[in-house]
Amino acid sequence: MKNRMILVYIITWLVGLLWLIPFLGVFMTAIRPLDELLNGWWSLKPFNIGFKNFLSAWNHPTAALAQGILNSLKVVIPSTILPLVIATMAGYYLSRYRFPGKRILFVIIIITITLPQQMIAVPVYSMLSKMGLIDSYLGLILLHTAWGIPWITFFMRNFFATLPAEIEEAARIDGASDFAVFFKIVFPLTLPAIGSASVLQFNWVWSDFFLALITIYSPDKLLATQRIPLMRGIYHVDWGLLSAAAIMVMIIPILVFFLLQKYYVKGMIGWAMK
Amino acid sequence: MRKSGFSQFLIFMLPALILLSTFVIYPSIKTTLQSFVDENGKITFKNYKDVLTSRDTIDLSGFSRGFPLGTLLHNAIWIAIHLPLTVSLGLILAVLLRKVRGGNILKSIIFLGMVMPMIIGGVMVRFMFDGNLGVINAFLGLFGFESKTWTAYPETSLFSLIFGSVWLWTGFSLVLYSAGLETIPRDFYEAAAMDGAGPFKIFFKITIPLLKPITVVVVTMTLLWELKIFDIVYVATMGGPGGASNVLALQMYTYAFRELNTGKAAVVAVLLTTLTITASYPLIKGSSDAR
Numbered sequence: 001m002k003n004r005m006i007l008v009y010i011i012t013w014l015v016g017l018l019w020l021i022p023f024l025g026v027f028m029t030a031i032r033p034l035d036e037l038l039n040g041w042w043s044l045k046p047f048n049i050g051f052k053n054f055l056s057a058w059n060h061p062t063a064a065l066a067q068g069i070l071n072s073l074k075v076v077i078p079s080t081i082l083p084l085v086i087a088t089m090a091g092y093y094l095s096r097y098r099f100p101g102k103r104i105l106f107v108i109i110i111i112t113i114t115l116p117q118q119m120i121a122v123p124v125y126s127m128l129s130k131m132g133l134i135d136s137y138l139g140l141i142l143l144h145t146a147w148g149i150p151w152i153t154f155f156m157r158n159f160f161a162t163l164p165a166e167i168e169e170a171a172r173i174d175g176a177s178d179f180a181v182f183f184k185i186v187f188p189l190t191l192p193a194i195g196s197a198s199v200l201q202f203n204w205v206w207s208d209f210f211l212a213l214i215t216i217y218s219p220d221k222l223l224a225t226q227r228i229p230l231m232r233g234i235y236h237v238d239w240g241l242l243s244a245a246a247i248m249v250m251i252i253p254i255l256v257f258f259l260l261q262k263y264y265v266k267g268m269i270g271w272a273m274k
Numbered sequence: 275m276r277k278s279g280f281s282q283f284l285i286f287m288l289p290a291l292i293l294l295s296t297f298v299i300y301p302s303i304k305t306t307l308q309s310f311v312d313e314n315g316k317i318t319f320k321n322y323k324d325v326l327t328s329r330d331t332i333d334l335s336g337f338s339r340g341f342p343l344g345t346l347l348h349n350a351i352w353i354a355i356h357l358p359l360t361v362s363l364g365l366i367l368a369v370l371l372r373k374v375r376g377g378n379i380l381k382s383i384i385f386l387g388m389v390m391p392m393i394i395g396g397v398m399v400r401f402m403f404d405g406n407l408g409v410i411n412a413f414l415g416l417f418g419f420e421s422k423t424w425t426a427y428p429e430t431s432l433f434s435l436i437f438g439s440v441w442l443w444t445g446f447s448l449v450l451y452s453a454g455l456e457t458i459p460r461d462f463y464e465a466a467a468m469d470g471a472g473p474f475k476i477f478f479k480i481t482i483p484l485l486k487p488i489t490v491v492v493v494t495m496t497l498l499w500e501l502k503i504f505d506i507v508y509v510a511t512m513g514g515p516g517g518a519s520n521v522l523a524l525q526m527y528t529y530a531f532r533e534l535n536t537g538k539a540a541v542v543a544v545l546l547t548t549l550t551i552t553a554s555y556p557l558i559k560g561s562s563d564a565r
Contacts, residue, residue: 009374012374013374026398041407054552082479086290090290096275097283098275098278110561112299115550116546116547118526118530118539119302119543121530121543122305122543124301127296146296209392212421230391230507239404242401249394252388257389263451265453
């Protein structure tokens with residue numbers, strides 16, 4: 001029994017560390033000069049640390065990450081706040097009110113959650129062009145907002161379903177309007193769920209590549225994720241540069257994850273398991 | 275539940291509905307219509323015929339010649355390898371990590387694959403399989419294999435991406451199964467152990483059946499992810515070499531934004547959507563019945 005437990009420990013830790021190796025590799029490649037890596041990043045002699053790769057990626061001549069990360073933030077922040085406000089209200093409405101066509105609307109919302117972005121790509125492109133919103137952050141923000149609404153609505157509706165309606169009824173008897181009830185009583189109780197949904201929406205918008213790829217073109221407007229393939233090069237890959245860039249683009253969602261892990265995991269579970 | 279008045283509908287629901295209809299529902303309908311229209315604006319099935327008989331989509335001669343086999347089959351292979359691996363690995367790790375000290379740290383590390391942008395995931399996968407710096411080569415080198423960049427050869431590029439994506443996605447099933455395990459009452463295990471059941475018997479007779487609802491969710495979401503796979507392929511191989519690692523989502527992008535063939539792109543999009551809706555049918559049905 002004891003031997004078996006030790007075996008379980010060893011195997012589990014080995015598998016866990018196996019998962020860490022690619023991160024370690026990218027990190028080692030980013031902080032060390034190229035000529036030290038010729039025998040693999042795992043050979044540690046000689047071992048010199050430098051931040052040149054980070055600086056080159058940050059100030060890259062054609063795909064500077066400094067600009068990319070700033071641009072991404074300009075898109076991600078409104079694209080997190082807007083759908084949250086709109087979809088929290090929609091989720092509340094779906095959980096508390098009945099109206100004709102509700103069931104169909106609900107099914108449509110669930111179906112839109114499963115759609116691939118390719119399904120909307122071409123019409124959205126021509127629509128935004130006509131509206132003069134192509135290659136503009138406003139267009140992309142609207143797109144992310146619309147794309148986030150169905151899943152957040154669904155998520156919030158499930159949250160409200162667990163919230164007893166009695167308090168709201170009591171407030172109504174005291175003469176509060178539906179909107180006062182929502183903003184003064186329900187909204188504060190919703191904050192943990194909003195926290196979870198924001199963390200996930202932030203992460204997903206930050207990570208988005210496809211929607212940005214089809215809507216943002218100008219070199220100075222490209223988002224962080226769009227700059228990564230540009231740094232890759234076609235025939236020769238500068239791994240030091242690319243690793244440093246990869247670290248800088250993933251560090252933000254990873255920091256958010258570690259800081260708000262509780263919300264993140266709750267959101268992931270609540271989202272997937274209704 | 276209250277009956278909705280017009281003003282409630284207006285304030286709570288209308289903003290969401292306007293955005294959703296404009297940017298998601300209407301474009302989806304338009305794409306569906308476009309799939310039936312040819313270059314001259316006539317209604318036709320030609321696009322479907324073109325795409326479904328194209329070597330880009332299904333290339334049976336690949337079975338004797340080697341990759342590419344076509345995007346549809348590539349996605350199918352992706353599912354056939356990636357789905358069983360990630361689901362079972364996640365479940366086994368969830369059970370093991372519960373018993374191990376420091377399990378939560380390992381869980382977070384494994385979950386990082388889900389947190390990073392998939393475009394970075396693609397870079398990392400390409401890095402793992404690189405000829406000079408890749409750790410896969412270093413490992414295989416121990417057994418005398420020749421060093422090569424696995425993503426650059428038609429016979430190995432798709433498999434490299436698939437196995438790399440196992441590394442990225444296992445955290446998802448791990449976290450969901452871990453949460454599911456918390457909901458199984460301890461008494462169940464204690465009673466089974468009292469009856470003399472060993473750990474394997476407990477795993478197969480208690481853990482797996484009780485986790486079935488979670489398995490449905492994990493399998494569905496994983497299927498959706500595998501069908502929609504795009505970023506990883508785009509950045510690691512661009513579907514190459516010679517289409518050997520191309521997938522449906524990237525095929526659609528190429529048709530639409532490189533070849534500017536809206537009709538064929540729409541067919542691929544409709545095909546992809548049909549597959550995702552079919553895959554998520556259990557969830558769609560379950561959720562709408564619950565209402």
